[in-house]
Amino acid sequence: MERTINNDLPRQVGQRVKIAGWVHNVRKVGQVNFLLVRDRSAIAQVVLSPEELQPLAELQRETVVEVTGLVQEGPTELGVELHQAAVTVISPVHDVLPFELAKKEVRASLPVFLDHAAVGHRHPRRRAVLTLSAGLMAAFRAGLQKRGFTEIQTPKLVASATESGANVFPVKYFDKTAYLAQSPQFYKQIMVGVFERVYEVAPVFRAEPHSTSRHLNEYVSLDMEMGFIRNHFDVMATLNALLADMMAYLPTHYAGALELLQVEPPRVPAQIPWIYFPEAQNLLIERFSLTDVAGEPDLAPEHERVLGQWAKSEFDSDFLFVTGYPMVKRPFYTHANPDDPAYSNSFDLLFRGLEVVTGGQRLHRYDDYLKAAAAYGYNPETFQEYFEAFKYGMPPHGGFGMGLERLLASLLQQKNVQEVTLFPRDMNRLRP
């Protein structure tokens, strides 16, 4: 007999079928016993008499079983249940679970959960989180594909640091030293010369020696880069429309996971509000008395949080662009604001007060790269192959990198990105 997926059971009423999955729970109500079998699609209920249950008395949760039985209508979420069942054990369980998977919530501290994530992710809520992670990737690709972007996969082993010499992981590469790419920045810019519009979904590596609720040392970056822009506002407009598409994609394709987590994607305004960096600083000082922001070239997480709240109350928006970060804090390929050259044509996107995207316009003229490299004290030889793209004609362009885990954490209103990461990497965690 072919296996039936639990979700297909409602179409099989009156038939004998075979299902397979994990013992999610065994419940006893009076004289009736309920065996809940979880597969990739749903949890099915098997009704067992005490006699039928008896040989299964030792059946532990997470045991892999096959069940044949008769599909009948019943008071379950699927609307059906199995009767006259025969249960076969496929793979037994060898130990007590590190924490319960059949309770509504996982009851374990984050470190304990992560130590046992290999089994912990089976919890329906955890699975829903990872399903939405897949959903955001699919939504990102779909939204860019329809806008004429081409997918690329760029090397993660690189000969020199992308952003700066600091915070890169060195790799012993035969008799050389290579580095793990901090971002696909150089490559996606090069590929603007080929495709005009490119995107990549891939891991990036940051050797930042701090453990916070917002940082991972390896994360999935949703990157794009586009040519023939006027300035960073064209990139922001594309991101704005893309986010609207992504937030609409989830309820269409991932309604089950959203419902289980009781999450509703936020409204994306037709035009996400934006504030110029110096104005954001003034606002924080004058309206919120956050005087520590004065003279700083960047915003602290606390400042971003306050700005996020301000955007919510002022514009009813979960999103806020902060534009024009000071040039001193931005990498050498950053395009200055022509009207205010201490500031850049760059932006961050705050989502509920958390920075989830960094982007901007890049330099596009070869001469400008030579000047910028000199100003930053870099040897242009280091960037020879990168600069070659600009030697041969590059349009004005820009793009962004969006952190998948941060986006998902904000969407799910989770405080720690590790809560939404498959197997997170930080200074102290390389396993599982």
Added chain:
Amino acid sequence: MERTINNDLPRQVGQRVKIAGWVHNVRKVGQVNFLLVRDRSAIAQVVLSPEELQPLAELQRETVVEVTGLVQEGPTELGVELHQAAVTVISPVHDVLPFELAKKEVRASLPVFLDHAAVGHRHPRRRAVLTLSAGLMAAFRAGLQKRGFTEIQTPKLVASATESGANVFPVKYFDKTAYLAQSPQFYKQIMVGVFERVYEVAPVFRAEPHSTSRHLNEYVSLDMEMGFIRNHFDVMATLNALLADMMAYLPTHYAGALELLQVEPPRVPAQIPWIYFPEAQNLLIERFSLTDVAGEPDLAPEHERVLGQWAKSEFDSDFLFVTGYPMVKRPFYTHANPDDPAYSNSFDLLFRGLEVVTGGQRLHRYDDYLKAAAAYGYNPETFQEYFEAFKYGMPPHGGFGMGLERLLASLLQQKNVQEVTLFPRDMNRLRP
């Protein structure tokens, strides 16, 4: 005036428009000059009188330009051309091109091409190759998505080697040593316990100290893993159907690139022929007098090539499964053939005689992992978190890894995978 994409010009006949792109070529035919402007969608032809061309006499190929002009019907591929044109230079060119981009083929040796790939990929044929690379990734995802698979992104920084202690790149990870993942093997198996069916498109890293036309030290692996199989033949059947979908996806979504490269995707048989490893050896010895195969635990590239030709002549198939590789050559998680335990429930897929996929059934019982680790002399502590998934019930499962670059090379009948790789990495090449 908003920019018009070249592909949209046929809808603008009689209108003045603005286009933008790269000077692909300038051609002079008698008194008429043709400026070819390449953008992401197509090459547009701009007709210039000698007077109009004169101020552009120095215009070099690859210069980025904007052109406004009147769209008229004309004898071009698009069916239209621009007249009464005004050309503005956006970004000039600073050097002589390393090789011509406007000829039908790239005329450069592979090393010279790769040194200048940052500009070389702009050649329409190269761009078509990379477009098909994106197409294969999209096709892979679409084919698995519709079969109930969930996308995962697993860590590339790992605490221990996946396949064996050899051929891993060590990474200085703060005060520890980490390794670059050789495959997502352990993680995708763990995730069978969560989603039953998972896939990943991501880089893998192999520190193999040899330079061949078939190997890259970093490549894109199309991985999947599925639960509740009978044996590896279920994985092969899924791969077979997936390949058929993928080869049908390309003409539907990437007809232009296929046409430019004059490539037709191969027919995928409803059932790809398969041959058991010992029988393949016998065939090579008896039919093809390749006696060096005798007693070997693996096939050499030359043997695979001959088997590929045999499958073509015998079954008119570009694809051939070789099943049952000897256990001695397979990693410790490999499931043995229950009827012939020196051989494994594994397979390779040859595509035109090139191995493009390796897969098989894995062990699924916790006890079997402990035994296998002991037999291979591994410390089970090393694999503690991986083994945990099997402690708590795992179904029979299997999967495969498909090399994107090999698949594409075979599709395009290219002898060297570097010919179809964006920025390849080998022992001697870390740039660009």
